[in-house]
Amino acid sequence: MSVSYGGDKITFDDGSSLSTGYTHFRNRIINGDMRIDQRNAGASTTPGTGTNVFPIDRFYIGASQNSKLTTQQNAGAITPPVGFSNYLGITSSSAYSVVSSDYFFLEQTIEGFNTADLEWGTANAKTVTLSFQVYSSLTGTFGGSIRNSAISRSYPFSYTVSSANTWTTINITIPGDTSGTWIGATNGIGLRVAFSLGMGSTFSGTAGAWSGNNFGSATGATSVVGTNNATFFITGVQLEVGSYATTFERRPYGTELQLCQRYYYRATASTVTDMYGNAFAYNTQIAMGLIPFPVTMRVAPSALEQSGTASDYRVLITGGNVNCNAVPSYDQATRWNGFVYFNVASGLTAGHGCMLRSGTSAAGYLGWSAEL
Numbered sequence: 001m002s003v004s005y006g007g008d009k010i011t012f013d014d015g016s017s018l019s020t021g022y023t024h025f026r027n028r029i030i031n032g033d034m035r036i037d038q039r040n041a042g043a044s045t046t047p048g049t050g051t052n053v054f055p056i057d058r059f060y061i062g063a064s065q066n067s068k069l070t071t072q073q074n075a076g077a078i079t080p081p082v083g084f085s086n087y088l089g090i091t092s093s094s095a096y097s098v099v100s101s102d103y104f105f106l107e108q109t110i111e112g113f114n115t116a117d118l119e120w121g122t123a124n125a126k127t128v129t130l131s132f133q134v135y136s137s138l139t140g141t142f143g144g145s146i147r148n149s150a151i152s153r154s155y156p157f158s159y160t161v162s163s164a165n166t167w168t169t170i171n172i173t174i175p176g177d178t179s180g181t182w183i184g185a186t187n188g189i190g191l192r193v194a195f196s197l198g199m200g201s202t203f204s205g206t207a208g209a210w211s212g213n214n215f216g217s218a219t220g221a222t223s224v225v226g227t228n229n230a231t232f233f234i235t236g237v238q239l240e241v242g243s244y245a246t247t248f249e250r251r252p253y254g255t256e257l258q259l260c261q262r263y264y265y266r267a268t269a270s271t272v273t274d275m276y277g278n279a280f281a282y283n284t285q286i287a288m289g290l291i292p293f294p295v296t297m298r299v300a301p302s303a304l305e306q307s308g309t310a311s312d313y314r315v316l317i318t319g320g321n322v323n324c325n326a327v328p329s330y331d332q333a334t335r336w337n338g339f340v341y342f343n344v345a346s347g348l349t350a351g352h353g354c355m356l357r358s359g360t361s362a363a364g365y366l367g368w369s370a371e372l
Contacts, residue, residue: 027248028239028240029108030058030108030259032235032238032254033085034130034235034284037055037056037073038268039054039264040054040359046072047063047069049063051061053071056073056088058108058263061106061197061298063097064200068198071089071090075088075089075233078233081235082249084236090233090234091230091232092224092229093228094326095226096129096227098200102198102199103198104223105195105196105199105217108192108193108237109191109192109372110190110193111190111372112183113186115183118182118191118241121179122189125178128241129240129244130193130239131169131238132232133167134233135232135234136230137165138161138232141222142158142160142161142222143159143196143220144157144159144194144226145157145217146192147216148180148182148183148189149190154210154211154216155177155209155211156207156209156219156299157172173243180210187298196217197224198223198225204217207219207336209247221326237293239303259296262296262298263372264299264371265297265367268365272352272361274360274362275356276357277289278353282350285344287354288340291339297335298335302336303369304328305366306365306366307327309361310323310327311323312361313327313356313357315355323360
């Protein structure tokens with residue numbers, strides 16, 4: 001008897017098959033069940049223009065106006081759908097009427113290395129299925145889209161929420177795009193998956209067809225930002241090859257965290273004894289440290305994020321601690337390590353080893369971004 005292996009099943013030569021439970025990383029979305037929130041640890045955020053706000057890892061909000069909504073992991077403390085522990089909650093802050101050039105959306109960009117096999121832009125383009133669970137105080141037809149890196153190709157889609165404040169399962173099958181330019185196996189943006197929260201006519205198009213335009217939603221979709229205190233909650237987001245939705249792929253927490261850390265890593269102090277890493281005294285006022293990243297990042301980060309308070313940091317030397325007189329600063333980074341300066345008024349001995357640690361408030365963090 002011969003057997004063949006494919007996807008999540010074993011097929012025998014008599015045509016029968018057996019499920020293996022192994023799924024080969026079907027889901028191209030990272031953190032689709034909204035478990036990982038390195039930046040905010042569950043705190044609320046208010047998106048605005050200019051800088052993308054990540055309410056949870058890998059998902060960001062794009063907005064053309066400031067302060068029209070708030071976002072938070074598990075906002076409102078409602079019961080998640082069966083099989084899930086977390087969701088992303090979005091709440092409108094006013095009744096805002098979008099104009100033609102406005103846009104409000106939730107999006108995840110997917111790296112080209114993880115989409116190249118779709119072969120979009122060729123005659124062999126594969127069909128994909130997008131599935132998710134949604135819960136909203138509004139009912140009606142909602143929208144979203146899939147777009148390429150250059151936002152010169154888009155597929156607006158629509159879906160219906162018939163019952164308010166009820167978890168609804170949505171499945172959308174999308175034919176592969178045989179036209180346009182799609183990034184292959186590189187670390188750039190392979191594709192963008194967006195959920196509209198309010199989209200102007202400039203960025204809205206006919207649902208269910210590929211277009212050579214930058215459409216972020218289907219025309220006529222419900223505007224979440226258009227109703228004060230309207231809610232839009234989402235979880236279980238999955239994008240997979242094929243014409244039907246399969247069960248949500250639940251990867252181990254550690255695996256999902258590492259997938260997120262390719263794009264963003266934050267080292268957060270939890271006690272006053274936490275250590276960030278080893279260092280040496282560059283001179284009497286600067287400790288230069290190296291912080292290893294837990295995974296190889298997508299690109300070398302170009303900046304350092306920190307809590308912004310000098311008292312959150314100090315340097316451990318022989319005989320005790322030296323408090324910092326400024327927040328840590330960026331020196332350089334590779335895809336594997338971050339180099340930082342911890343600054344003190346005096347007290348270090350040039351060339352001596354030391355350690356970088358949390359300050360007396362234990363509220364500091366060091367963060368690096370390699371987001372798409």
